[in-house]
Structure formats: C-alpha cells, structure tokens
Amino acid sequence: MGPFNDRRPATLSSLVLRTLERLSQGDGARSDRIAQTVAELSRLFTKERAELSRSYLDDPKSAAAYCVYFLPVNLSKIQVLLDELTLESLAGEEESSMKVLDLGSGPGTGGLAVLDWLHHQHPELARRLSVMAVDSSSGAVRLAQNFWNAYCQEAGTVGATLYPYEGNLERAQKESWRHQAKERSPFDLIIMANCLNELFAAALDPIVLRTQLVADLLPLLKPHGTIMLMEPALRQTSRALHQVRDRLLQEQRCTIYSPCLHERNCPALVNPDDWCHEERPWDTPAHILEIDREVGFIKDALKFSYLLLRKDGRTIVQRQPDVYRVVSELREFKGEKRAWLCNELGRQDVGRLDRKASPENAAVDDWHRGAIVRISDIVRKTKGDRLGTVGRISDSASVEIIRPV
Numbered sequence: 472m473g474p475f476n477d478r479r480p481a482t483l484s485s486l487v488l489r490t491l492e493r494l495s496q497g498d499g500a501r502s503d504r505i506a507q508t509v510a511e512l513s514r515l516f517t518k519e520r521a522e523l524s525r526s527y528l529d530d531p532k533s534a535a536a537y538c539v540y541f542l543p544v545n546l547s548k549i550q551v552l553l554d555e556l557t558l559e560s561l562a563g564e565e566e567s568s569m570k571v572l573d574l575g576s577g578p579g580t581g582g583l584a585v586l587d588w589l590h591h592q593h594p595e596l597a598r599r600l601s602v603m604a605v606d607s608s609s610g611a612v613r614l615a616q617n618f619w620n621a622y623c624q625e626a627g628t629v630g631a632t633l634y635p636y637e638g639n640l641e642r643a644q645k646e647s648w649r650h651q652a653k654e655r656s657p658f659d660l661i662i663m664a665n666c667l668n669e670l671f672a673a674a675l676d677p678i679v680l681r682t683q684l685v686a687d688l689l690p691l692l693k694p695h696g697t698i699m700l701m702e703p704a705l706r707q708t709s710r711a712l713h714q715v716r717d718r719l720l721q722e723q724r725c726t727i728y729s730p731c732l733h734e735r736n737c738p739a740l741v742n743p744d745d746w747c748h749e750e751r752p753w754d755t756p757a758h759i760l761e762i763d764r765e766v767g768f769i770k771d772a773l774k775f776s777y778l779l780l781r782k783d784g785r786t787i788v789q790r791q792p793d794v795y796r797v798v799s800e801l802r803e804f805k806g807e808k809r810a811w812l813c814n815e816l817g818r819q820d821v822g823r824l825d826r827k828a829s830p831e832n833a834a835v836d837d838w839h840r841g842a843i844v845r846i847s848d849i850v851r852k853t854k855g856d857r858l859g860t861v862g863r864i865s866d867s868a869s870v871e872i873i874r875p876v
Contacts, residue, residue, distance in 0.1 A: 473666040480752035481547045481773060484742045487587050488543075488756060489620045491845050495539050506765035508536035513768070516541075517705060521672075528577060529610035538614065540762055542580055544753075545664055545701075548773050549584035551751050551876075552699055555729050555779065555787060558593055562659055568599040572658045573689065574640055575666025576604035581613025581699075583622060584634060585660065592627050598630035603655055605648045612637050639685065641670055656691040664701040667715070678711060682718040689725055689782060696727065697781050704748035704774035710777050713737040713747065718778070728779040729787040730841070731813075732796050738818035739798075747798050747813070748776045750840050751876055787843070788874055792816065794845050801838045810838050821849055824865040832870040841876035845869075 512533060515522055527533045527740060562569045569589070573581035582602035589597035604615045612635045619633040621714070634655070638648030652658075663685075671680040688698060700715075702708045719725055719845050720734045727734055730749070739745045751773040755763075763770055779787075795812035809822030823835045838844065847869040849862040864870060 480754045481551050482754040483543055483547055483756055484591060486582070486590070486622065486626050487546065490618060491539065491543060492626050492758075493625070494617060494621055504532070505536050505539055506762050508532050509540045509762055510768075512536060512541065512767040513766075516703065520668075520707075523548045526610075528606075528609050528614065531610075531653045534578070534610055534614060535542050535798075538578055538618075542578055542757060543756060543759065544583045544770065545580045546587075547739065547753060548701060548751075548775050549581055549662065549664060549699070550588050551773060552587045552701065552729075552777060552779065553585065556697060558596075560695060560728075560785060561697065562596060563693065564594070566596055568601070569596055570655065570658045571600070571602045571658070572652055572655075572661045572688075573602055573604040574661065574663045574688075575669070576635075577608075577611050577665075578766055579604050579611075579618050579633065581633070581662035581664050582615070583618055585624060585662075586619070586628070587626075589734070590628060594628075597626075597628055600630075601632045601634065603634045603636065603648075603654070603658075605638045605640070605652075607639050609637050616634075622673075623759055639854075640666070641680075652691060657693040657696065658691055659693055659696050661688050661692065661696070661698045662701075663699070665703060667700055668702050668711055675852075678714045678718065680716050681703065682722075683790035685715060685719060686722070686724045689780075693781060695781075695783055697779055698725070700778040700780065702776045704750070704776055706744075706746045709746035709748050709776040710740060712778065713740050716778055725780045725782055726784045726786075728781050728785055730777065730779075730796060731796060732786075732788070732790050732843070735815060738813060741818075745818075746776070748774060749876070750774050750800075789857060790815065791845075793847060794843060794873065795819075795821075795838055795843060797838050797842045800840055801835075808835055808838075812844070813865055819849070819851075819862055821846070821862045821864065823864065823870075827864065827866040829866040832864050832868050833874050834868065834870040835864060837872060837875075839876070842872050843874040845871045 532681045569583050584854050606612055615635050636648040667681055671677040674680050699824050718734050739747045753773045795814045797810050798813045799811035807822050812819050812821050851862040
C-alpha cells in the first residue's frame with residue numbers, strides 16, 4: 472500500500488454498476504420519488520430507528536430506493552473489509568472453493584460483494600463460490616436472487632450459486648434456515664451487515680441475546696473462517712457492538728482479527744460519549760451524487776463500525792506494545808497535532824508539537840482514522856484532558872505507518 476495521501480478511494484466495479492443500472496431501469500432511479508424515499512429511509516436508519524419496519528424491503532418503493540442508493544454503499548463497505556483479509560485467510564490454503572453465510576442479507580448485498588470481489592481477484596474461485604443468504608423479508612429474498620442472476624450474466628460467471636432463504640434470525644433455533652446452515656457448514660465467511668443492531672431490540676437485555684447468536688454461529692465456521700459484523704457508525708449501534716465484543720471475549724468465544732489490537736475490554740465504553748468507528752474514502756457513483764444533490768446529503772466516505780472475528784487467533788498485524796491503531800481524525804491545534812490511539816495499553820490521546828517535528832516522526836502528519844502505526848517512544852503525562860492517557864512524541868522518537876487503511 473502507498474502512503475495515506477496516495478490512498479485510492481474504494482470504488483464500485485463497472486460490473487456492479489451495470490447490474491444496478493440494469494435492474495433499476497423503469498424504476499425512476501433518478502426521479503424525485505426515489506430521492507424522497509431515500510431521505511425518508513435515511514431518517515429511519517439514523518434518527519428514528521424505532522419506527523423502522525422490518526419489512527420495508529417488501530414495499531416496492533422502499534426497495535427500489537434502497538437498492539439504488541444504500542445497496543452500493545453497503546456493498547463497498549463489505550469489500551473494504553474483504554480487502555483487510557487475504558484470500559488465503561478467507562478461503563484457506565487449498566482455495567478449492569468458498570462458502571459464505573449472509574445473515575440479514577437484505578437484497579443479497581454481502582453475497583454480491585463477495586462474488587464481485589472474487590471475480591476481480593480470483594475468477595476461478597468465484598465460479599466455485601456458494602452463498603446462503605437469509606432474510607426475514609420475502610421481498611429481500613427475491614431481490615437477492617435477481618441481483619445474483621443479473622450479476623452472473625453480466626460477468627459471464629458460471630458455477631457460482633446462491634441459496635436464498637426466508638427466515639427469522641431471532642428464532643434461530645426453531646427456524647429451518649438454521650438446519651440448512653448446519654447442513655451447508657462449515658463456512659469460510661459469515662456476514663452480518665447492518666442487522667445485528669435490529670435484533671432483539673425489545674428484549675430485556677439485547678446484548679446477551681445478540682452475543683449468544685454470534686456465539687452460536689462460531690461452530691459453523693471452518694478453522695480459518697471469519698465472522699464479519701458490520702454496523703452503522705452511530706453512537707448507539709457502535710457502542711452496542713463494542714458490548715457484544717466484550718462479552719464474546721470475556722467468554723473466550725473467539726479472537727479478533729481486526730480492528731482491535733487487543734482483546735481487553737473496549738476502552739471506548741469507559742466514557743458514555745465515546746464510540747469507535749471507521750471512515751474510508753469512497754469514489755461516489757454519479758447516480759448517488761445526483762440523489763445527494765436532490766436531498767442535501769454528502770456521501771463521499773464510507774462510515775461504519777465493524778468486527779472481524781476468528782477462532783484461530785490470527786490478527787491483522789502482529790500485536791506489540793509500540794503498535795497502535797489511530798481511532799480518531801488527526802486534530803490540528805495551534806502548535807500541535809494530536810490523535811486518539813488504541814492498543815493493549817488503552818485509549819490514549821497522543822500528539823506531537825510542531826517544534827518537535829523531525830524526519831523520524833514525520834509520519835504523524837499522515838495519521839488518519841484506522842491507520843496502524845508504530846511509535847518508538849511516547850512521553851506520557853500523569854493527567855489527561857479526557858478519560859485516558861495523554862502523551863507526546865519527542866523529536867527523537869521514530870514514527871511509522873505500518874498499515875494505512
């Protein structure tokens with residue numbers, strides 16, 4: 472990967488864009504009606520989540536708006552996370568085939584993201600991909616099959632298979648999809664994108680039930696398999712994901728590949744105003760820019776919270792006390808630059824005075840949310856301006872970005 476300033480934004484493939492355009496023809500994808508429905512769905516997804524119906528994809532108007540606007544955004548987010556996993560870590564050393572379980576699949580976003588990702592990186596493996604997609608909406612299940620068929624036709628992919636199922640994730644033990652999943656297991660990848668936060672919302676303790684659901688999925692993984700949990704970058708949904716994370720680790724159910732560089736309790740939960748999320752640059756498709764202009768949105772970045780969980784202890788980088796993940800933007804003050812960093816030592820506010828800038832610590836200038844950095848020495852203060860340790864980087868300290876996002 473190149474330095475931060477040379478990072479290429481995530482980009483949808485032309486195949487995906489052609490598939491979306493093909494299926495949206497006749498739906499008025501750029502009409503005022505679609506834009507207004509996008510605005511209404513966005514309000515429900517962010518500010519009025521309690522009003523969101525589980526069956527919104529059964530409504531043709533909402534489904535059309537979702538597929539035109541939200542599907543490509545979420546597909547790009549999933550592919551960003553696939554890029555964090557090597558092909559070998561996803562499909563195993565033999566790479567003879569790949570099996571995916573996409574839960575709360577909506578219109579098949581996760582499976583389509585994997586199919587497109589493999590098609591461009593390993594087309595032979597794409598032909599041996601099988602995806603089981605489960606959603607409680609019958610409309611979503613039909614859309615998933617339509618998108619899958621249209622993409623395979625556009626790409627000329629023969630052999631890739633989608634198994635769509637209508638099922639209720641909250642009644643996992645009683646639902647037929649669970650028995651089908653066991654029969655099709657073990658899986659290389661299990662995806663839950665933007666759905667965990669919607670489950671068990673009315674329960675007395677949703678975190679316990681969500682944790683148990685994820686724990687029940689772990690036996691369905693291959694030894695090298697991954698569970699991908701992706702949630703909206705809102706404080707409420709992100710903190711709930713952090714709580715599920717902590718319970719899974721306390722119960723020693725799994726290990727974390729990414730984003731965390733430790734498996735202690737999440738330090739973002741200490742302060743009720745904090746949460747951890749990602750923001751990745753995105754090459755926004757023209758039709759989404761057009762809708763944004765209509766409704767007053769700006770969708771120039773991908774924002775989400777996530778966990779990549781495994782059973783084999785594999786991690787995105789080797790964990791060391793001098794290796795940190797940047798969990799905020801680089802903040803520029805008068806005479807100083809600072810960012811929040813996180814690793815096994817906790818969440819720390821670390822900065823470098825401008826007068827202490829040197830060739831050795833110049834990489835501070837390129838820090839960005841999500842980057843993994845190595846710092847040879849941090850001078851820590853005994854008092855912090857927030858909960859957490861405050862530190863400074865000296866002119867002699869070595870700073871390196873070992874993995875940009």
